[in-house]
Amino acid sequence: xxxxxxxxxxxxxxxxxxxxxxxxxxxxxxxxxxxxxxxxxxxxxxxxxxxxxxxxxxxxxxxxxxxxxxxxxxxxxxxxxxxxxxxxxxxxxxxxxxxxxxxxxxxxxxxxxxxxxxxxxxxxxxxxxxxxxxxxxxxxxxxxxxxxxxxxxxxxxxxxxxxxxxxxxxxxxxxxxxxxxxxxxxxxxxxxxxxxxxxxxxxxxxxxxxxxxxxxxxxxxxxxxxxxxxxxxxxxxxxxxxxxxxxxxxxxxxxxxx
Amino acid sequence: xxxxxxxxxxxxxxxxxxxxxxxxxxxxxxxxxxxxxxxxxxxxxxxxxxxxxxxxxxxxxxxxxxxxxxxxxxxxxxxxxxxxxxxxxxxxxxxxxxxxxxxxxxxxxxxxxxxxxxxxxxxxxxxxxxxxxxxxxxxxxxxxxxxxxxxxxxxxxxxxxxxxxxxxxxxxxxxxxxxxxxxxxxxxxxxxxxxxxxxxxxxxxxxxxxxxxxxxxxxxxxxxxxxxxxxxxxxxxxxxxxxxxxxxxxxxxxxxxxxxxxxxxxxxxxxxxx
Numbered sequence: 001x002x003x004x005x006x007x008x009x010x011x012x013x014x015x016x017x018x019x020x021x022x023x024x025x026x027x028x029x030x031x032x033x034x035x036x037x038x039x040x041x042x043x044x045x046x047x048x049x050x051x052x053x054x055x056x057x058x059x060x061x062x063x064x065x066x067x068x069x070x071x072x073x074x075x076x077x078x079x080x081x082x083x084x085x086x087x088x089x090x091x092x093x094x095x096x097x098x099x100x101x102x103x104x105x106x107x108x109x110x111x112x113x114x115x116x117x118x119x120x121x122x123x124x125x126x127x128x129x130x131x132x133x134x135x136x137x138x139x140x141x142x143x144x145x146x147x148x149x150x151x152x153x154x155x156x157x158x159x160x161x162x163x164x165x166x167x168x169x170x171x172x173x174x175x176x177x178x179x180x181x182x183x184x185x186x187x188x189x190x191x192x193x194x195x196x197x198x199x200x201x202x203x204x205x206x207x208x209x210x211x212x213x214x215x216x217x218x219x220x221x222x223x224x225x226x227x228x229x230x231x232x233x234x235x236x237x238x239x240x241x242x243x244x245x246x247x248x249x250x251x252x253x254x255x256x257x258x
Numbered sequence: 259x260x261x262x263x264x265x266x267x268x269x270x271x272x273x274x275x276x277x278x279x280x281x282x283x284x285x286x287x288x289x290x291x292x293x294x295x296x297x298x299x300x301x302x303x304x305x306x307x308x309x310x311x312x313x314x315x316x317x318x319x320x321x322x323x324x325x326x327x328x329x330x331x332x333x334x335x336x337x338x339x340x341x342x343x344x345x346x347x348x349x350x351x352x353x354x355x356x357x358x359x360x361x362x363x364x365x366x367x368x369x370x371x372x373x374x375x376x377x378x379x380x381x382x383x384x385x386x387x388x389x390x391x392x393x394x395x396x397x398x399x400x401x402x403x404x405x406x407x408x409x410x411x412x413x414x415x416x417x418x419x420x421x422x423x424x425x426x427x428x429x430x431x432x433x434x435x436x437x438x439x440x441x442x443x444x445x446x447x448x449x450x451x452x453x454x455x456x457x458x459x460x461x462x463x464x465x466x467x468x469x470x471x472x473x474x475x476x477x478x479x480x481x482x483x484x485x486x487x488x489x490x491x492x493x494x495x496x497x498x499x500x501x502x503x504x505x506x507x508x509x510x511x512x513x514x515x516x517x518x519x520x521x522x523x524x525x526x527x528x529x530x531x532x
Contacts, residue, residue: 006367006371007370007371007374008371010367010368010370010371010372011371011372011375014372030391031391032387087287087291088287088290088291088294089291090287090291091287091288091291091292092291092292092295094508095504095508096504098503098504098505098507098508098511099500099503099504099507100465100466100468100469100470100481100503100507101466102466102469102470102473102481103469103473103480103481103484103499103500103503104500105473105484105485106484106485106487106488106493106496107488107493107496107497107500109488110310110311110488110493111311185380186380186381186382186383187382189380189382189383190382190385190470190474193382193385193386193474194470194473194474194485197474197475198473198474198485213386214386216386217386217387217389217390221390223387223390223391226386226387226390227387229383229386230379230383230384230387231379233378233379233380233383234375234376234378234379234383235378237378237379237380238378241378
């Protein structure tokens with residue numbers, strides 16, 4: 001029996017057991033169950049608010065990721081190329097990295113207000129460290145002979161950075177970016193949840209997936225809707241990972257085994 | 259005798275030199291870079307000139323010292339309790355499930371799709387439903403940590419057991435070892451580096467999730483406290499909590515790394531990874 005057949009059979013069994021369990025023994029008012037989750041998902045997709053919230057959250061993630069990638073690649077290349085800078089910055093990077101991103105939320109709200117920008121700060125903070133670490137590691141491992149060859153052929157500093165350093169380090173940088181995107185997607189939900197729960201409905205400017213969950217929890221009290229959003233979050237995490245894998249494959253030099 | 263003495267002298271001088279260079283290499287860079295960071299922070303807070311927006315490093319350190327004498331120990335204890343309970347449940351469940359999945363094809367076929375379904379759903383996505391069912395309480399962070407800690411341990415233990423060299427097991431069988439002995443003396447030690455890597459991954463994810471879960475869905479612990487101070491605009495206390503979170507996160511990771519080094523220092527992968 002092929003793998004996917006067992007997988008689907010097992011999942012179907014679990015869904016069936018869950019549905020029967022809640023209907024026969026549980027309280028459908030207090031516990032979510034599959035058919036109601038499906039109904040809620042169809043309803044939210046039909047009204048369009050799920051799509052709007054996902055687009056809002058994803059655009060925040062992309063913007064934050066752009067900041068994180070720009071900063072992370074510059075810092076990563078710099079500390080890989082200049083040893084003294086590495087020795088000076090590494091302890092700072094390590095200590096900042098140990099701080100869970102979400103605990104910055106109170107400060108971010110203070111600095112950036114209750115708009116989406118506080119969430120973007122949190123996401124960029126979560127995403128920047130894997131990119132810095134992977135970039136510096138990749139650049140350090142580049143073959144010295146590539147530099148010598150490029151210099152011999154008359155490459156200037158700009159060519160060296162773009163065509164040798166960045167091009168050579170790109171596959172590993174993208175591995176870091178893949179980890180960073182995973183962190184970013186989890187943190188945007190955390191940041192939006194925190195802002196929604198701690199600061200109340202009136203403060204919302206534009207609703208992301210996290211804030212939509214807060215609304216569903218406190219205003220509508222719809223657990224089935226919540227489970228639908230959780231499944232959406234998982235599905236988007238899978239899609240993001242697939243896209244990043246594709247980028248990684250594209251960045252590999254021709255003929256390399258992924 | 260002579261040779262012995264000579265080698266002892268060499269060893270001694272090597273140790274001396276190593277000690278000296280460690281003294282020379284380690285603290286200065288740390289001290290210098292922290293001093294620069296502190297200076298930049300001080301300059302920034304002077305420029306902002308608003309102790310609510312950006313308290314100065316001196317003020318933050320002073321409030322850290324003051325909090326250590328009042329609320330902070332209880333908050334740290336609460337966070338560590340959430341972490342310990344959730345982490346213990348999560349890693350035990352993950353470990354046992356991995357043993358079961360490694361032993362039985364049926365269990366593996368049942369567990370694999372569930373893990374693949376649940377794993378992409380981050381712990382944080384569970385916070386609203388955890389609040390709905392458990393209420394705002396310390397049950398929320400404990401549940402979430404148990405949830406996120408399961409996956410790295412499960413996957414790493416399973417992969418570690420599957421990667422054990424068959425020849426080791428065959429050799430033990432030839433030498434007359436029973437199946438229980440093979441499990442305990444051959445398979446587990448050989449899988450230990452992978453398992454400990456899972457322990458470390460789990461702990462990292464758990465720490466991040468702990469702070470998020472406390473901040474959003476609990477009424478105790480460091481994460482909750484950071485926002486609590488914020489509501490009274492005592493930003494210096496919030497910053498002191500942020501510092502504490504960083505230091506504790508670093509210490510926790512160092513503990514696991516120490517464990518890795520002392521238990522599986524023989525593993526080549528680990529030595530290369532260092």
